[in-house]
Amino acid sequence: MTDTPTEPLKRTPLHAAHLRAGARMVPFGGWDMPVQYSGLKAEHDAVRTGAGVFDVSHMGEFRVTGAGALAFLQSVTTNDVSKLRPGRAQYNWLPGVQGGLVDDIYIYMVAEGEYLMVVNAGNIAKDWAHLNAHTAGFDVQLTDESDRWGLMAVQGPKAAELLQPHVNVDLSTKKKNAYFAAKLFGFGVMLARTGYTGEDGFEVFVEASEAEPVWDKLLAIGLTPAGLGARDTLRLEAGFPLYGHEFSDTIHPLSSTYAWVVKDKAHVGREHISLAPAHKLIGLRLERVPVREGYPVKVSGHVVGHVTSGTSSPTLGHPIAMALVEAAHAAADTFDVEVRGKDHPATRMDLPFYKG
Known part of the structure; x- marks a missing residue:
């Protein structure tokens, strides 16, 4: 019997910088990624109270161009x-063609007939195949630029204050979801006032070859490097779904609280999304015992769903979870979550758990 060969883990342009900073590295979606540096709670708190920076260069970027770019994007997405x-x-x-989501994404409009799409790291190949399967009849060109870009997320209430002396644009004029060219430490970058933590911040697109010096300069001005551990606790407190947990090829996306992402237009898979979801995504508060993905959720002793994401909230000081439960039970006030054969009480909470 021989071992099945495994693909070597991919590395972002910041891999060497993470090792220098003493990061603990873990496999994530085929990538070797930092899970923490100084410690999850310290990194989490830095983002909630000051500012931190994440390496998100593992995300994928596709450029969509051509006279038919808008019509194409309208046909393959749910938002307008x-x-x-x-x-x-x-x-x-x-x-998806048969229901569920191929991915949840961000679209940045560069110019008329030109867009940049950012997709989840683990879905790059799947998304690329899906998009190319639907280009027929559209005057559109797709370019996979995933290897071109380094991408960093500067997040926290002091993000703009710390960046402003080092950027040639007045950040106070840039609202949420702005996307613009800038010089940062003299490097040409694209900045987006977007993020995945529930805090203010900017995502920094930089040529991969220039990512490491920009990262080093961000740390030098006082930003705290933060890893996947803090990224997960921050996004969960903010009630943000994560693909592979709250979204998937088989989960009805309207189980979530994101119905506003679906507009009244023709698009791939519309007939499936228009069906009422059989489950709903809810928030749960527990008092002591943290719960994890897959743990059964019960009402009156009967399993009605399962935990999709769970953690002990550093900000709130108690365990929290998101769970997918049968729609008929989603309005219940109290549940039990089974942990290693024992039921622990949980109270339904509105999402998000935390608002920055």
Whole structure:
């Protein structure tokens, strides 16, 4: 019997910088990624109270160009891309042909007939195949630029204050979902006032070859490097779904609280999304015992769903979870979550758990 060969883990342009900073590295979606540096709670608190920076260079970037770019994007997404103007960004979904989501994405409008789509790292190949399968009849060109870009997320209430002395643009004039060219420490970058933590911040697109010096300069001005551990606790407190947990090829996306992402237009998979979801995504508070993905959720002793994400909230000081439960039971006030054969009481909470 021989071992099955495994693909070597991919590395972002910041891999060496993470090792220098003493990061603990873990496999994530085929990538070797930092899970923490100084410690999850310290990194989490830095983002909630000051500012931190994440390496998100593992995300994928596709450029969509051509006279038919808008019509194409309208056909493969659920949100209304026609509302975008150059210099604006939009959260969106790629619905599946048979239901569920291929991915949840961000679309940035660069210029008329030119868009940048950012997709989840683990879905790059799947998304690329899906999009190319639907280009027929559209005057559109797709370019996979995933290897071109380094991407960093500067997040926290002091993000703009710390960046402003080092950027040639007045950040106070840039609203949420703005997307614009800038010079940062003298390097040409694209900045987006977007993020995944529930805090203010900017995502920094930089040529991969220039990512490491920009990262080093961000740390030098006082930003705290933060890893995947803090990224997960922050996004969960903010009630943000994560693909593979709250969204998937088989989960009805309207189980979530994101019905606003679906607009009344023709698009791939519309007939499936228009069906009422059999489950609903809810928030749960527990008092002592943290719960994890897959743990059964019960009402009156009967399993009605399962935990999709769970953690002990550093900000709130108690365990929290998101759970997918049968729609008929989603309005219940109290539940039990089974942990290693024992039921622990949980109280339903509105999402998000935390608002920055």
